[in-house]
Amino acid sequence: MSAIEIIFMPMVLALVLSFFLRSKAYINKYISLFLFIYMLGFSVSLFKKLPDEGYLQLGSFLDVSRFDFVLTLQVDLLSTIMLTLTAVLLILVTLSSWSMPKQGMYFNLLIAFSGSIFGVFMSTNFLWFFIFWELTLVPMYFLIGIWGAQKRVYAAVKFFLYTHLASMLILLAFFLIYKESGVFDMSLVKESMLMSPVLIWWLLFLGFAVKMPIFPFHTWLPDAHVQAPAPISVLLAGVLLKMGAYAMIRMVIVMLPETSQQYAWVVLILGLISMFYAGFMAIYETHLKKMVAYSSISHMGLVVIALSTMSYSGLSAALYEMIGHAFIIAPLFLIAGFLHQKTGSWYMKDMGGIMQKAPYISAIFILAGLGALGLPSTMGFIGELSILISSIQNFGLWMALVALSSMLGAGYMIWTFRRVIYGEMSASVKKSNFIMHPIEFLALVIFAFFIIVFGLFPNLLFEYINPAFSQFELL
Amino acid sequence: MTNLLILLLLPFVGAISVFILGKLNSKLAFWGAELIGLTLFLITLKLYFDFSEPLNMPFTWFHLASLEIPFGIYVDELSLVMLLIATGLGFLDIHFAHDYMAKDPFKPRYYAKVLFFIGGMILLVSAKDMVSLFTGWELMGLASYLLISFWHEKKEPADAGMSAFLFTRFGDIFLFAAIGMLFYLTSSLDLLHLNTLASSGEIDKNMMYLISLFIFIAAIGKSGQFPLFPWLMRAMEGPTTVSALIHGAIMVNSGIYIVARLFDFYVAAQTLIVVAAFGAISAFIGATSALVQTELKKVLAYSTMSHLSLAFIGLGAGSLAAGMTHLVNHAVFKALLFLGAGAVMISASHVKNMWRFGAYSKKILFVSIAMAFGALSLSGLPPFSGFYSKDTIIATTLLNPQTKGLISTLTLIAGVLSVAYISRLWLLTFSGKNRDAALFAKVKKPSFFWIILPLLIMAVATFLMGFTQEGIAKLVSGSDFQKPHVEGLVFGLLSAITLIFIIIYYYYVKRLDITKKLQHKP
Numbered sequence: 001m002s003a004i005e006i007i008f009m010p011m012v013l014a015l016v017l018s019f020f021l022r023s024k025a026y027i028n029k030y031i032s033l034f035l036f037i038y039m040l041g042f043s044v045s046l047f048k049k050l051p052d053e054g055y056l057q058l059g060s061f062l063d064v065s066r067f068d069f070v071l072t073l074q075v076d077l078l079s080t081i082m083l084t085l086t087a088v089l090l091i092l093v094t095l096s097s098w099s100m101p102k103q104g105m106y107f108n109l110l111i112a113f114s115g116s117i118f119g120v121f122m123s124t125n126f127l128w129f130f131i132f133w134e135l136t137l138v139p140m141y142f143l144i145g146i147w148g149a150q151k152r153v154y155a156a157v158k159f160f161l162y163t164h165l166a167s168m169l170i171l172l173a174f175f176l177i178y179k180e181s182g183v184f185d186m187s188l189v190k191e192s193m194l195m196s197p198v199l200i201w202w203l204l205f206l207g208f209a210v211k212m213p214i215f216p217f218h219t220w221l222p223d224a225h226v227q228a229p230a231p232i233s234v235l236l237a238g239v240l241l242k243m244g245a246y247a248m249i250r251m252v253i254v255m256l257p258e259t260s261q262q263y264a265w266v267v268l269i270l271g272l273i274s275m276f277y278a279g280f281m282a283i284y285e286t287h288l289k290k291m292v293a294y295s296s297i298s299h300m301g302l303v304v305i306a307l308s309t310m311s312y313s314g315l316s317a318a319l320y321e322m323i324g325h326a327f328i329i330a331p332l333f334l335i336a337g338f339l340h341q342k343t344g345s346w347y348m349k350d351m352g353g354i355m356q357k358a359p360y361i362s363a364i365f366i367l368a369g370l371g372a373l374g375l376p377s378t379m380g381f382i383g384e385l386s387i388l389i390s391s392i393q394n395f396g397l398w399m400a401l402v403a404l405s406s407m408l409g410a411g412y413m414i415w416t417f418r419r420v421i422y423g424e425m426s427a428s429v430k431k432s433n434f435i436m437h438p439i440e441f442l443a444l445v446i447f448a449f450f451i452i453v454f455g456l457f458p459n460l461l462f463e464y465i466n467p468a469f470s471q472f473e474l475l
Numbered sequence: 476m477t478n479l480l481i482l483l484l485l486p487f488v489g490a491i492s493v494f495i496l497g498k499l500n501s502k503l504a505f506w507g508a509e510l511i512g513l514t515l516f517l518i519t520l521k522l523y524f525d526f527s528e529p530l531n532m533p534f535t536w537f538h539l540a541s542l543e544i545p546f547g548i549y550v551d552e553l554s555l556v557m558l559l560i561a562t563g564l565g566f567l568d569i570h571f572a573h574d575y576m577a578k579d580p581f582k583p584r585y586y587a588k589v590l591f592f593i594g595g596m597i598l599l600v601s602a603k604d605m606v607s608l609f610t611g612w613e614l615m616g617l618a619s620y621l622l623i624s625f626w627h628e629k630k631e632p633a634d635a636g637m638s639a640f641l642f643t644r645f646g647d648i649f650l651f652a653a654i655g656m657l658f659y660l661t662s663s664l665d666l667l668h669l670n671t672l673a674s675s676g677e678i679d680k681n682m683m684y685l686i687s688l689f690i691f692i693a694a695i696g697k698s699g700q701f702p703l704f705p706w707l708m709r710a711m712e713g714p715t716t717v718s719a720l721i722h723g724a725i726m727v728n729s730g731i732y733i734v735a736r737l738f739d740f741y742v743a744a745q746t747l748i749v750v751a752a753f754g755a756i757s758a759f760i761g762a763t764s765a766l767v768q769t770e771l772k773k774v775l776a777y778s779t780m781s782h783l784s785l786a787f788i789g790l791g792a793g794s795l796a797a798g799m800t801h802l803v804n805h806a807v808f809k810a811l812l813f814l815g816a817g818a819v820m821i822s823a824s825h826v827k828n829m830w831r832f833g834a835y836s837k838k839i840l841f842v843s844i845a846m847a848f849g850a851l852s853l854s855g856l857p858p859f860s861g862f863y864s865k866d867t868i869i870a871t872t873l874l875n876p877q878t879k880g881l882i883s884t885l886t887l888i889a890g891v892l893s894v895a896y897i898s899r900l901w902l903l904t905f906s907g908k909n910r911d912a913a914l915f916a917k918v919k920k921p922s923f924f925w926i927i928l929p930l931l932i933m934a935v936a937t938f939l940m941g942f943t944q945e946g947i948a949k950l951v952s953g954s955d956f957q958k959p960h961v962e963g964l965v966f967g968l969l970s971a972i973t974l975i976f977i978i979i980y981y982y983y984v985k986r987l988d989i990t991k992k993l994q995h996k997p
Contacts, residue, residue: 312540356628373644375617376610385606386539388655393542397659397682400652410644414620414637422624422633458537466540 003058003073003122006042007132010035010115014108028107033094035111039118040087046080047464053471055187058122071128072185077468078319079121082246085323086121089238089330090114095443096334097231106147113139113235120243124187126174133247134167136240140232148227149340155227162220166210173203191256201259204252205267211244214304215274218297225293226346230337233289237296237333238326245303245322253310254472260310267308268395274301279408287346288420289336291412292329295372299325299383302405306387309394315469317386320461324379324454328371331447335365338436339420343428348416353425358434362421364444369417371451373409378455380409479530479550482518482558483601485511486594490587497583505573508586512566515593519562523555536606545664546610547603552950556803557600557732564724564810565593567929571814572716574925575821585625589720592618596725600732604664605654608736612650612697612729616643619726623713635709642706646696649689650733656686670739680744687744690733691753698730698783701757707780711772715817718772722779723810731786731802735951738795748877751791755882758784758889765896770827771816774900778853779809781889788886789868792875794959799951800944801864807940808852808861811933812897815846818926819904822918831911832904838918841927843905848934850901852941854894854972857965860940863958865890866968870959894972898979907984 013035017028050056058073075083093110100106116139119132137160145156177200178184181193191197210217225233253260260267278297285291299321306318338361339354340346355362371378374385384406391399436444454461489511497504522530529551536546550558569589576585595618599611617640624636658664660682661672672678694700699707710721721727734741734750741747761781768774782805789798820827822839836843852859855866869890872883909915921927940947948956982990 313542316540353628370617376613381610381613382537385544385651385654388651389539389542389544389658392655392659397656400656403648403652403655406651407645407648410641414640414644418633418637422627422636423630424628462537462539466538469540 004061004071006039007073007115007119007122010111010118014112014115017111018105018108026103028104028111029094029098032107032111032114033091036087036090036094036114039114040084040091043080043083043087046075046083050075050077050080055124070125071123072125073122074124074187075122076471077464078246078249081319081323081464081468082121082242083118085242085326086114086117086239089235089326092330092443092446093231093234095446096234096440097229098439099437100147100229100231102147106143109139109143113143117239117243121246124185126177126184126186129186130167130171130174133170133243134164136243137163140236140240143232144224144228147229147232149229150227151223152227155223159220159224162210162217166207166217169203170207173200173207176200176203186251186255189255191258194256197256197259198262201252201256201263204256205248205263208244208248208252209270212241212248212300212304213244213297214270214300215277215297218274218278221297222290222293225296225333226287226289230334233293233333233337234330237329241296241300242322242326245300245307245318248307249315249318253307253315253474257310257474264308264310267304271301271304271308274298274304275402275405276301276408279405279412282412283408283415285412286348288339288348288351288416289333289346291348291416292332292336295332295409295412296325296329298405298408299329299372302384302387302402305391305402309390310474311390311394312466312469312474313386313390314394315474316462316465317383317390319465319468320379320458321383321387323461324371324383324451327447327450327454328368328378328380331364331368331444332372334440334444335361335368338434338440342432342434343426345428348419350426350428351420352423353421353429354434355421356425357429358436361434361436361441361444364448365421366417367448367451369413371455373413374406376455378451379458380451380455382455382458476530476532478518478522479532479548479601482515482522482597483548483594485515485518486590486597490590490594493590494583494587497586501580501582504583504586505569508569508590509566509573511590512562512569512593515597516562516566519555519558522550523559526552526555531603533603542658544606545604546607547665548601548607549603549667550601552953553732553735553799554600556799556947556950557728558597560728560803560806561593561596561600561724564806564933565589565720567932568716568720568724568810568814571719571817571926571929572714574922575716575817576714581625585622585714588618588621588625589717592622592720592725596729599729602666604666605657606664608666608733609647609650609654612693613647615726615729616640616647616697619643619710619721622717622720623710625713625717632712635706635712638709639706642703643696646693646703650693653686653689653693656682656689666736670737673740673743676743683740683744684746687737687741687746688749690737691746691750694730694733695753696730698727698787699780700730700753700784700787701760704757704760704780708773708776711770711776715772715813715820718776719810719813719817722776722813723806727779727783728802728806731783731790731798734787734790735795735799738790741790742793747791747793749791751788751872751878751882754784754787754791755885755889756784757781758788759885762889762892762896766892766899768896769830771819771829771832771900771904772813772827774829774896775809775812775816778812778893778896779805781893782809782853785865785868785886785890788872788878788882789864792868792871792878792882794867794871796948796952796956797864797867797871800948801868803947803951804852804860804864804937804940807933808849808937811849811930811937812846812853814933815842815849815930818842818921818930821926822921823914824917826914829900829903831914833907833909833911834905834915835909835918836905838915839921841923842921842930843901845927845930845934846901846905848937850897852937853897855890855968856972857969858938858941860937860944863941863944866965867958869968870961870964873961873964874959891968891971891975894975895979898976899983902980902983907987
């Protein structure tokens with residue numbers, strides 16, 4: 001299958017499945033699983049084909065040259081890494097949604113989502129990038145709005161409005177770039193072509209900051225995460241947030257290096273605030289899933305700090321932390337959702353003593369939590385260490401205060417273990433059984449495996465991450 | 476080299492296999508752990524006897540753009556001594572746990588965690604650079620958290636585990652920050668290289684001062700010193716075998732080890748006086764608090780705090796040998812005392828309150844003898860090992876003009892008070908009259924092979940080590956060591972010890988009625 005088919009086939013497939021195979025909805029999960037495995041194979045095969053430097057052309061399409069509407073698909077190492085991460089997460093999300101109610105439509109939406117997200121990472125043309133970027137919102141909106149918890153509609157609308165408004169800023173920036181430079185492809189734009197790079201920088205930065213999310217544009221995320229079903233929270237944290245970070249690297253730091261350098265302090269300060277504010281919020285929070293959501297924002301704050309260094313080591317650290325965060329936060333969301341399903345409550349006071357009922361699930365929760373607080377031999381530690389080192393290298397010794405993030409992490413995680421996993425059983429824990437569907441459990445085990453393997457052997461990832469950035473010219 | 480790699484990996488591989496084996500049959504968990512514990516000790520012994528030059532294994536963990544993050548292994552005499560303590564006492568502790576944990580249904584989990592704990596310490600003391608040291612440091616912290624809250628279904632152990640993790644973690648982030656700062660300043664994380672750089676004055680003085688304080692905060696956290704000590708006492712909620720590991724063989728030693736490992740760095744940064752000052756405060760708090768505890772294990776916990784501070788004071792007064800020999804001696808006699816306390820608790824239906832004991836030497840004679848050896852060594856009576864190092868530390872503080880005065884006075888008080896609390900503990904438990912007849916009647920004899928034997932081995936060790944102190948001092952400091960001499964100190968100390976013992980004997984055995992009246996809650 002060619003690249004264009006990888007993008008559009010899922011969308012068509014989703015339509016076909018929802019209109020023609022409605023009676024056999026149970027096969028949808030198998031279809032999506034096979035599709036995502038195929039997509040993983042496709043992404044992995046790209047690594048072999050990539051040239052040493054620059055882009056691999058995957059063909060152009062829809063050539064309306066008068067309007068520069070060429071759907072040029074091209075990938076470099078950075079986008080290939082993102083594609084692979086996305087495919088892996090999609091597979092694991094499918095596995096962990098195995099016993100989801102109303103399956104047919106759910107997996108159709110997931111399939112449609114997979115096509116658009118691949119489109120985002122493969123297109124460098126602004127227009128197509130933007131179309132795919134917006135298209136990811138549609139399945140997400142329905143996935144949150146239909147399968148979510150009690151206040152799902154509010155959360156879905158808030159999510160849609162926030163990110164959609166941010167997208168307007170991005171669209172405006174794209175038009176400005178086109179007007180000033182006459183180029184409509186992010187791989188061709190140079191900062192020197194632009195007349196008002198500062199304005200464009202701000203538009204793009206704010207637009208992507210909402211998606212990442214960076215303080216103070218983060219308020220949609222706790223709501224969306226809490227209301228979304230657990231596997232969709234994983235997609236939100238693992239793919240959608242990463243999409244924002246990816247766009248930030250590609251279109252803010254690499255495309256506009258001089259302005260980025262000029263405003264690095266803005267990025268840095270917002271990153272620090274995100275990290276600390278969300279960390280303290282996570283300590284304060286008694287709502288289990290909200291705690292995880294704030295922890296997620298806090299870690300994205302670390303990513304932002306790493307990005308603000310605008311250096312090779314900083315970008316590598318940021319990408320590693322992005323991948324690590326995706327794997328670490330996923331089991332936390334999944335188990336939080338599972339516990340809610342079993343105890344009927346989101347609040348930690350109604351839990352406790354889960355270890356006595358479900359020791360293996362608790363062990364995975366603890367492992368992922370230790371990853372979040374940056375314990376050596378998990379991915380979290382490597383991420384934090386490399387961010388600490390790269391930010392000190394770039395901003396000087398005072399950045400040692402990044403180390404405080406691991407204290408915040410310990411604060412909320414260890415306390416959560418105490419309240420949820422350890423201690424005496426609450427009434428609601430006593431009367432419910434904590435049996436998980438084996439395939440959903442398998443997904444958790446795979447996440448745990450990744451957390452440890454890439455934590456012990458980080459070079460497996462850095463081998464690909466480091467060269468991904470060396471092709472860019474940074475200041 | 477191969478031996479060293481096995482030593483590093485076996486505990487972790489062993490922990491997993493012990494857990495899986497234990498799920499099949501819970502007896503296998505113990506035997507697997509015992510076998511692995513013994514293997515670790517034998518490998519360490521082999522490394523020790525084959526030792527000719529330091530084993531050096533530099534590795535690169537990962538590349539961050541053009542930066543190389545190292546993960547090296549380095550074993551010299553100092554590491555070997557720590558390894559011998561960790562694996563030797565660790566093995567005896569596993570052996571002891573056979574009876575202590577006999578009735579626990581979660582044996583596989585217990586032994587897996589203990590092996591993991593030992594593995595963390597092995598990695599820590601054989602680390603070549605800050606990153607591998609920090610990895611061992613944190614893995615050990617994790618294992619201690621899991622072991623302290625081993626009985627997680629109860630409130631207190633779960634709370635105690637949490638406080639242990641958070642207190643030590645608070646210190647650890649300073650170590651973590653120090654890694655980043657050192658990498659920026661020196662682009663090297665090699666511990667020995669840092670020492671050389673510091674001595675040659677290539678690092679900015681102020682930064683060195685700050686970084687050495689940061690590392691010291693981490694050491695304070697792990698070693699339970701003022702002001703990060705409350706976790707050490709709450710850690711008593713875990714199984715007693717775990718307390719013995721934490722307080723004797725493994726965990727608390729790491730804080731002193733890191734200061735000893737970076738000793739030249741501390742000398743160059745001129746922060747040793749801070750180390751000594753904090754040590755003196757902790758020594759005083761620990762010794763005085765130990766005097767008024769009612770629980771057997773709590774006395775020992777405060778005593779640990781006080782004795783580790785003595786080791787810190789020894790280092791802080793500028794004598795690497797004094798501090799480290801005391802650490803080694805302390806590890807042995809404190810493990811002995813903790814396991815002895817465990818033996819008492821096994822015999823006395825897991826009662827911890829000393830006021831309910833008394834006259835136990837009639838029932839468990841061997842335990843009382845072994846604990847007497849530990850107590851004598853702790854109080855610093857010749858020829859036991861504790862005498863030598865404690866005396867050396869006090870003499871060193873008196874001879875160093877910086878520490879002479881307040882610090883040496885506090886050290887002296889803490890050193891002498893240790894006689895008071897340990898003889899109080901021993902006398903209340905083993906001599907006098909029994910104060911709880913029902914409990915006394917139920918006291919059962921512990922098994923010789925599983926309980927008494929490890930105690931006797933450690934008792935003999937703490938006695939014999941008194942004659943090999945010069946050797947240990949040479950091993951840990953790398954040079955010949957001359958014991959400092961202060962006129963009349965030994966005589967003064969011995970007479971103070973005797974006097975205090977007589978007072979304690981009078982009030983806690985002869986006239987217990989007076990003392991009981993003073994107690995609010997007997």
